[in-house]
Amino acid sequence: xxRWILFIFLVLYIVVPMLMPVIFSFSVFWQDILPQGFTLxxxxxxxxxxxxxxALMVSLIVASSAVxxxxxxxxxxxxxxxxxxxxWGQRLREGAMILPLVFPPLVVGTAxxxxxxxxxxxxxxxxxxxxxxxxILGFPFMFRIVLAAFQTIDERTLSEAAASLGANLWQRxxxxxxxxxxxxxxxxxxxxxxxxMGEFEVTSMVAGFxxxxxxxxxxxxxxxxxxxxxxxxxxxxxVSFLSFILMSYLGTRMRRLRAV
Amino acid sequence: xxDTVTVVRKPAARWEVWRLTVFLRMEVLLLLPFLVFIxxxxxxxxxxxxxxxxxxxxxxxxxxxxxxxFTESRFRVAIRNSLLFASAxxxxxxxxxxxxxxxxxxxxxxxxxxxxxxxxxxxxxxxxVVAFAFIVLLGRNGVLNLIVRRIFDLxxxxxxxxxxxxxxxxxxxxxxxxxxxxxxxxxxENLDPSLIEAxxxxxxxxxxxxxxxxxxxxxxxxxxxxxxxxxxxMGAFGTVLALxxxxxxxxxxxxxxxxxESTYNLPQAGALAIVLITITATALAxxxxxxxxxxxxxx
Numbered sequence: 001x002x003r004w005i006l007f008i009f010l011v012l013y014i015v016v017p018m019l020m021p022v023i024f025s026f027s028v029f030w031q032d033i034l035p036q037g038f039t040l041x042x043x044x045x046x047x048x049x050x051x052x053x054x055a056l057m058v059s060l061i062v063a064s065s066a067v068x069x070x071x072x073x074x075x076x077x078x079x080x081x082x083x084x085x086x087x088w089g090q091r092l093r094e095g096a097m098i099l100p101l102v103f104p105p106l107v108v109g110t111a112x113x114x115x116x117x118x119x120x121x122x123x124x125x126x127x128x129x130x131x132x133x134x135x136i137l138g139f140p141f142m143f144r145i146v147l148a149a150f151q152t153i154d155e156r157t158l159s160e161a162a163a164s165l166g167a168n169l170w171q172r173x174x175x176x177x178x179x180x181x182x183x184x185x186x187x188x189x190x191x192x193x194x195x196x197m198g199e200f201e202v203t204s205m206v207a208g209f210x211x212x213x214x215x216x217x218x219x220x221x222x223x224x225x226x227x228x229x230x231x232x233x234x235x236x237x238x239v240s241f242l243s244f245i246l247m248s249y250l251g252t253r254m255r256r257l258r259a260v
Numbered sequence: 261x262x263d264t265v266t267v268v269r270k271p272a273a274r275w276e277v278w279r280l281t282v283f284l285r286m287e288v289l290l291l292l293p294f295l296v297f298i299x300x301x302x303x304x305x306x307x308x309x310x311x312x313x314x315x316x317x318x319x320x321x322x323x324x325x326x327x328x329x330f331t332e333s334r335f336r337v338a339i340r341n342s343l344l345f346a347s348a349x350x351x352x353x354x355x356x357x358x359x360x361x362x363x364x365x366x367x368x369x370x371x372x373x374x375x376x377x378x379x380x381x382x383x384x385x386x387x388x389v390v391a392f393a394f395i396v397l398l399g400r401n402g403v404l405n406l407i408v409r410r411i412f413d414l415x416x417x418x419x420x421x422x423x424x425x426x427x428x429x430x431x432x433x434x435x436x437x438x439x440x441x442x443x444x445x446x447x448x449e450n451l452d453p454s455l456i457e458a459x460x461x462x463x464x465x466x467x468x469x470x471x472x473x474x475x476x477x478x479x480x481x482x483x484x485x486x487x488x489x490x491x492x493x494m495g496a497f498g499t500v501l502a503l504x505x506x507x508x509x510x511x512x513x514x515x516x517x518x519x520x521e522s523t524y525n526l527p528q529a530g531a532l533a534i535v536l537i538t539i540t541a542t543a544l545a546x547x548x549x550x551x552x553x554x555x556x557x558x559x
Contacts, residue, residue: 007367080290201496222391
């Protein structure tokens with residue numbers, strides 16, 4: 001019995017704070033204990049006010065680019081490092097995990113800001129810099145999930161089995177490896193996308209006025225207009241929530257694949 | 261006849277060696293995008309930052325930036341605050357998360373998976389989202405404050421202060437507890453119940469079971485989780501900035517303000533960042549050393 005009361009309490013601990021911005025965003029005003037009225041005006045403000053709309057577009061572009069870059073970088077790296085059996089492979093695998101702990105977004109932001117401030121690579125303040133920063137932040141998440149996918153399907157044994165049946169590298173990739181790790185790659189993509197959509201810390205350091213993302217806009221709106229801020233906050237919660245639902249769907253599919 | 265035995269070199273062996281080198285080369289090739297990207301956009305900027313922190317803004321070599329860190333009171337206070345804040349938030353997260361994980365593994369699988377999925381959610385949430393949520397919930401005129409005031413008929417001067425250290429730690433707990441829950445859930449699942457049973461059958465008392473069986477198994481995972489917590493909290497600043505602006509003095513906020521705000525001084529920000537990395541790396545090394553020692557003693 002106590003177990004279930006605690007369980008409900010723990011569920012509420014996450015759900016209640018997350019519901020606050022959502023309720024706020026649908027209400028006309030909320031000064032007293034209960035919110036009043038129902039409106040979609042604050043969501044409209046995201047789409048109709050040019051600054052908000054632009055920020056939304058910038059965020060979508062940045063998040064999609066960070067996902068694509070991470071697929072190009074992290075998936076081959078996870079494949080290669082999974083195959084490296086030596087001490088070096090082990091060290092690189094561990095290094096890729098510890099790197100983000102020792103170098104938090106704050107430090108990466110400071111370093112990026114300084115390194116690319118002038119030609120030949122004057123990227124600071126541009127959209128490129130934001131994309132690069134988000135790719136770096138997303139990398140460990142993508143890498144960890146894809147590496148785990150390669151490990152659980154026992155990639156080596158599968159590849160060897162396919163090779164012994166006469167499959168060449170391309171065929172092994174196309175019919176054996178990619179279909180097996182695809183749920184992992186998609187999960188990683190969703191995670192990187194959600195993190196990038198909400199990222200504030202690095203973005204606020206490296207983005208100039210040309211690359212205002214949605215969270216940067218939210219930061220200004222928390223001071224200026226709580227209503228619009230509530231709609232942006234709620235939108236970011238929906239993004240996280242949706243990607244997690246998709247991820248757990250992919251997770252159950254992966255488990256089912258493994259069981260077969 | 262034994263003297264006619266000769267080593268026959270299989271033709272396949274050479275083929276194997278050749279295939280292995282090709283494979284190795286292919287692996288290096290696949291690593292290339294990662295190595296180039298991390299090298300250019302993470303390692304190079306960090307090395308560059310470390311070097312530049314040794315020069316003043318006119319490009320003259322100096323260690324003044326580091327001297328400042330340890331002599332100027334605002335930096336010393338910032339370091340002290342950061343250490344205290346990161347320790348407090350990690351402890352709250354560490355203990356809270358361990359508790360949630362301990363409960364989660366006792367639930368039927370369906371509900372356990374539900375709880376763990378729910379606790380994975382904050383990982384991707386923006387620090388600003390959480391700051392906003394807590395302002396609505398617990399700000400000066402937040403819903404919870406209003407309810408408590410209404411029930412006990414208190415004046416509006418009475419409220420839970422979200423904008424002081426306990427409030428800030430509480431908001432960060434919303435990230436830290438779920439993070440710890442996820443790492444500890446894996447550790448608890450590895451705790452073999454038959455070990456505990458065996459200890460009980462051998463006549464161990466409850467405290468002995470904890471002392472000699474449960475804690476040695478859990479502690480390495482707990483310490484690993486704590487290092488993630490501490491490292492994360494040392495670098496965190498987004499939520500504090502949204503809650504109190506620059507009103508609180510943290511090392512992370514000092515770096516942020518020297519890198520991108522009015523007190524713009526990049527070499528100084530670099531020196532502060534190097535100090536932050538050193539503190540984090542030392543804490544990580546200590547925790548992993550402790551975990552390894554315990555792991556050796558535990559078995």
